[in-house]
Amino acid sequence: MSKPDIDYSLYLVTGRELLPPGKDYYESLEESLKGGVTLVQVREKDTDTGEFIEVAQKTKEVCDKYGVPVLINDRIDVCLAVGAAGIHIGQTDTPLLIARSLLPPTAIIGLSVTTPDQARLAIEHGADYVGIGPVWYTTSKDLKGKLSIGPEGAGAILEVLAESRIPAVAIGGIHPPNLPFLFHASIAPDSRNYLAGIAVISDIVSSLTPETASRGLKQVIDSFLRSRSATKQPKAVFATEVGQSRTVEGFLDTVAELMVVVKKETPLIHQITNNVVINDSANATLAVGASPIMATHPKDVKDLSPAIGALLINFGTISDKEGMLVAGRQANVNRKPLVFDPVAVGGTAHRRDTSKELLSHWQPTVIKGNAAEIGALAGSSEVATRGVDSVGSSFKDPAALVKSLARRRGAIIVLTGESDYISDGETVLKASNGHSLLGHITGSGCMTGTLIATFCAGARLSHLATKQVFEGESMLVQGDMLAGALAGVLVMTVAADVAAAREDVRGPGTFRAALLDELYNLTPEVLKQRAKIEIL
Numbered sequence: 001m002s003k004p005d006i007d008y009s010l011y012l013v014t015g016r017e018l019l020p021p022g023k024d025y026y027e028s029l030e031e032s033l034k035g036g037v038t039l040v041q042v043r044e045k046d047t048d049t050g051e052f053i054e055v056a057q058k059t060k061e062v063c064d065k066y067g068v069p070v071l072i073n074d075r076i077d078v079c080l081a082v083g084a085a086g087i088h089i090g091q092t093d094t095p096l097l098i099a100r101s102l103l104p105p106t107a108i109i110g111l112s113v114t115t116p117d118q119a120r121l122a123i124e125h126g127a128d129y130v131g132i133g134p135v136w137y138t139t140s141k142d143l144k145g146k147l148s149i150g151p152e153g154a155g156a157i158l159e160v161l162a163e164s165r166i167p168a169v170a171i172g173g174i175h176p177p178n179l180p181f182l183f184h185a186s187i188a189p190d191s192r193n194y195l196a197g198i199a200v201i202s203d204i205v206s207s208l209t210p211e212t213a214s215r216g217l218k219q220v221i222d223s224f225l226r227s228r229s230a231t232k233q234p235k236a237v238f239a240t241e242v243g244q245s246r247t248v249e250g251f252l253d254t255v256a257e258l259m260v261v262v263k264k265e266t267p268l269i270h271q272i273t274n275n276v277v278i279n280d281s282a283n284a285t286l287a288v289g290a291s292p293i294m295a296t297h298p299k300d301v302k303d304l305s306p307a308i309g310a311l312l313i314n315f316g317t318i319s320d321k322e323g324m325l326v327a328g329r330q331a332n333v334n335r336k337p338l339v340f341d342p343v344a345v346g347g348t349a350h351r352r353d354t355s356k357e358l359l360s361h362w363q364p365t366v367i368k369g370n371a372a373e374i375g376a377l378a379g380s381s382e383v384a385t386r387g388v389d390s391v392g393s394s395f396k397d398p399a400a401l402v403k404s405l406a407r408r409r410g411a412i413i414v415l416t417g418e419s420d421y422i423s424d425g426e427t428v429l430k431a432s433n434g435h436s437l438l439g440h441i442t443g444s445g446c447m448t449g450t451l452i453a454t455f456c457a458g459a460r461l462s463h464l465a466t467k468q469v470f471e472g473e474s475m476l477v478q479g480d481m482l483a484g485a486l487a488g489v490l491v492m493t494v495a496a497d498v499a500a501a502r503e504d505v506r507g508p509g510t511f512r513a514a515l516l517d518e519l520y521n522l523t524p525e526v527l528k529q530r531a532k533i534e535i536l
């Protein structure tokens with residue numbers, strides 16, 4: 001006999017103590033199976049052995065009706081007593097090799113891991129699957145107090161597991177609003193290995209309607225898993241159908257098209273930005289034909305999310321962190337482009353911590369920064385930071401840096417400066433327009449972020465207008481986000497070129513006003529004539 005084929009996609013871990021008052025355990029279990037639970041682990045921490053066996057036996061009877069396998073938490077004796085499919089063990093439970101020697105060869109053994117090293121040992125010792133977590137803080141007593149690893153930590157473990165093909169489920173603090181973020185942000189940077197599913201306790205067990213709760217989770221999971229298996233270019237972060245053979249002309253045509261789309265559709269661009277640039281950013285958005293909304297309150301931003309075209313989060317003055325957390329999460333839930341501008345992130349410990357916190361809460365579509373900011377996120381010490389500015393010369397190999405950071409973060413990276421570098425982890429674009437006067441007005445980088453968000457909104461709308469299908473998509477956000485990011489950079493820098501060349505521009509003050517005018521006047525034709533881009 002061989003080991004059973006297990007569907008790990010929606011893995012329910014039971015917790016009788018978490019049932020809502022009056023809800024019967026077996027009734028709740030059956031409802032969750034009807035809702036699409038694919039695997040059940042019976043977890044009884046403080047129950048006597050006799051009762052544990054009885055609960056496990058009955059759980060198995062219910063699950064058998066639905067063809068769903070049952071695993072037992074920790075207890076080999078209970079597993080053998082009821083003929084369960086296997087066990088799940090933690091790092092401090094019976095060692096895996098001992099468990100393996102005591103159980104039949106067809107038994108499934110799953111192991112909880114928190115670090116890549118533990119994952120390496122799990123492979124070496126022959127685990128059938130691993131549970132990665134806790135991804136986030138959780139109320140479940142099993143995981144409480146353990147350090148949460150975030151989707152990025154889960155991704156590092158998935159990288160280690162890639163070659164072995166051992167399936168992995170994530171556990172800890174997973175709820176419907178963070179589920180899309182988790183799946184996409186945990187994709188391993190190099191191998192693009194991804195989660196086989198999630199393990200859930202409270203969202204199902206504590207629900208008065210476990211069938212509905214399970215069905216809602218299962219829909220998101222299935223959509224992600226289908227999209228990954230259909231992905232043509234598994235290595236790219238934002239693969240598009242034209243991805244393989246893009247030309248400079250092709251990119252410029254798309255940028256020109258996005259300029260038209262933004263003017264026609266006037267997308268709402270939600271911006272939580274610093275108080276130095278609010279006005280300039282709102283005006284830049286209007287100048288290119290979109291519509292700004294600068295809402296920051298957490299209660300406000302949630303309602304806005306379904307209506308917006310894209311979200312910009314710029315933490316220049318970090319005064320609205322709560323709003324940033326909520327708005328970003330909602331952008332992921334609603335699959336809207338999210339541009340993150342981590343102003344001066346390397347400059348202070350508070351900024352580093354805040355950036356970490358935000359990035360463990362939501363998945364950005366694009367991260368834009370100057371050399372100091374991108375260097376800080378990439379862990380490079382080549383470029384220093386002073387306040388909001390970069391100091392000294394740039395990176396030796398900016399193209400390699402943006403490409404590897406794009407892969408690691410699962411986001412498009414835009415590195416600004418005299419030349420701008422843009423990468424989705426596969427392609428690297430270099431854009432060389434712009435004028436040194438941009439460095440003499442405050443917030444030119446912030447406005448570039450605003451325009452990137454604006455044209456990413458255009459890219460999404462343009463995609464949705466031609467293709468309504470959500471399912472076939474491998475990305476959290478649909479549309480040609482690389483072209484959206486490029487359009488934001490080019491519109492800003494080409495308009496700056498035109499403005500700086502005007503006779504009436506005599507310094508930063510007149511340049512600032514002229515820039516707004518030229519953003520307004522810029523046509524797709526002029527942009528295509530003046531744009532200087534290379535595909536590296």
Ligand SMILES: Nc1ncnc2c1ncn2[C@@H]1O[C@H](COP(=O)(O)OP(=O)(O)OP(=O)(O)O)[C@@H](O)[C@H]1O
Nearest residue numbers: 370416417418434435436438442443444445446448
């Ligand atoms: N010397 C330059 N020549 C051409 N373009 C430039 C130059 N410096 C900056 N730019 C352009 O100006 C914009 C802002 O880039 P920069 O790297 O100065 O951002 P930043 O430091 O984040 O700005 P801020 O903090 O003021 O918002 C980018 O679109 C970039 O292409």
Ligand SMILES: Cc1ncsc1CCO
Nearest residue numbers: 274276316317343388443
């Ligand atoms: C000057 C300044 N200080 C915080 S944010 C900001 C705008 C440019 O980044």
